[in-house]
Amino acid sequence: MNPNYYLVLSVILFTIGVLGFLLRRNAIVAFMSIELMLNATNLAMVNFSHVHGNLDGQVGTLMVMVVAAAEVVVGLAIIVTIFRTRRSASVDDANLLKY
Amino acid sequence: MTPLIPMATASVVAFWVLAPLAVLLALGMVLARKPVHSALSLAGMMICLAILYATLQAPLLFVVQIIVYTGAIMMLFLFVVMLVGVGSSDSTIETIKGHRVAAVIAVLGLLGLLAFTVGGTIQRAPVGLDGATAPFGGNVQALADLFFGRYVFLFLATSGLLIIGAVGAMVLAHGERIVPKLGQRETAARRLQAYANDGSHLGPLPASGVFARHNAIQTPALLPDGSVSELSVSKTLAERGAFVDADELRAPTREAFRAISEARGHDAGELE
Numbered sequence: 001m002n003p004n005y006y007l008v009l010s011v012i013l014f015t016i017g018v019l020g021f022l023l024r025r026n027a028i029v030a031f032m033s034i035e036l037m038l039n040a041t042n043l044a045m046v047n048f049s050h051v052h053g054n055l056d057g058q059v060g061t062l063m064v065m066v067v068a069a070a071e072v073v074v075g076l077a078i079i080v081t082i083f084r085t086r087r088s089a090s091v092d093d094a095n096l097l098k099y
Numbered sequence: 100m101t102p103l104i105p106m107a108t109a110s111v112v113a114f115w116v117l118a119p120l121a122v123l124l125a126l127g128m129v130l131a132r133k134p135v136h137s138a139l140s141l142a143g144m145m146i147c148l149a150i151l152y153a154t155l156q157a158p159l160l161f162v163v164q165i166i167v168y169t170g171a172i173m174m175l176f177l178f179v180v181m182l183v184g185v186g187s188s189d190s191t192i193e194t195i196k197g198h199r200v201a202a203v204i205a206v207l208g209l210l211g212l213l214a215f216t217v218g219g220t221i222q223r224a225p226v227g228l229d230g231a232t233a234p235f236g237g238n239v240q241a242l243a244d245l246f247f248g249r250y251v252f253l254f255l256a257t258s259g260l261l262i263i264g265a266v267g268a269m270v271l272a273h274g275e276r277i278v279p280k281l282g283q284r285e286t287a288a289r290r291l292q293a294y295a296n297d298g299s300h301l302g303p304l305p306a307s308g309v310f311a312r313h314n315a316i317q318t319p320a321l322l323p324d325g326s327v328s329e330l331s332v333s334k335t336l337a338e339r340g341a342f343v344d345a346d347e348l349r350a351p352t353r354e355a356f357r358a359i360s361e362a363r364g365h366d367a368g369e370l371e
Contacts (some may be wrong), residue, residue, distance in 0.1 A: 004219050005114060010123065012125075016129060016211050017125070019203070020128060022206065028179060028180055031120050033128070033136055039144070043152075047155060049157070049226060053228055053231050056245070059245050061160055063257070065168065067260065069171065070260050070264030076176070076270040077267065078271055080182055
């Protein structure tokens with residue numbers, strides 16, 4: 001199995017994540033796109049760990065998962081707070097700094 | 100003797116089954132109109148990645164991916180989708196002109212850049228992790244040696260990170276009460292004021308309808324003149340389209356009464 005295929009899959013998933021982040025205005029879906037990007041990089045790290053016969057990549061992946069868990073908790077709390085004050089989960093509606 | 104069919108190992112089969120599925124689910128996450136569908140697609144994609152981790156000799160990550168990502172993070176997403184509102188689908192109006200076309204072009208450029216620079220960098224056959232895990236007796240033990248040995252301070256720092264994350268979420272999500280809580284007396288006074296102003300109904304909202312075969316919460320109640328009372332069904336259910344048509348509910352009863360009336364003959368009179 002050519003290990004480069006995993007890298008290409010990781011690249012495709014990462015770019016889909018970027019696409020979702022750029023296209024979607026719902027804050028929750030934009031946040032999910034970020035999770036998709038994190039998962040794509042995790043796949044690349046696990047693949048490199050397998051290729052080089054070294055477990056450091058898997059340690060890095062576990063760290064990314066821990067950071068993602070903390071980040072999701074705080075990020076979703078921020079989204080809920082914004083929704084509570086502005087009654088909207090769209091990133092276009094949080095535009096007070098624009099005017 | 101060479102085999103006629105090239106041997107396909109389990110990891111090859113798993114990759115070619117799961118990789119297209121993961122890409123399709125990821126695209127589904129981006130393109131789904133409702134956030135719930137996005138969340139479910141993303142959960143499916145994460146399970147695909149978990150199985151790929153298993154084929155890449157990462158059994159601990161396979162389990163952690165399923166428990167932490169699909170089990171905890173995605174369910175947290177679903178809870179927030181529930182709090183923020185299932186009905187809030189994206190608006191399709193472009194606030195910046197040409198934003199969508201520009202985004203797609205930029206992403207295609209990024210895809211080409213990454214795929215052609217990173218996509219072919221590994222020039223050797225994978226070593227595999229058997230050599231790295233064998234001295235410790237397994238993947239989990241080898242990772243434990245790294246976490247409690249070389250990376251122990253990193254590991255300790257994550258505990259601080261998780262505690263700060265939990266406290267931060269509680270602080271952020273805790274709602275400050277801006278207006279004083281309404282008591283029974285204030286509610287009653289407010290209702291009477293509304294009655295005095297525009298004559299709105301003093302009593303409680305009507306209950307949902309009770310029909311011969313349905314009395315669920317989404318069945319609308321009928322007013323004395325036979326029309327549907329809009330107040331009897333919760334607004335959330337009506338928004339989701341879970342509203343049952345009253346005529347549809349009345350039809351079987353009506354049909355049954357008609358059949359009975361016919362069977363009893365005309366001298367017995369109508370039942371209704």
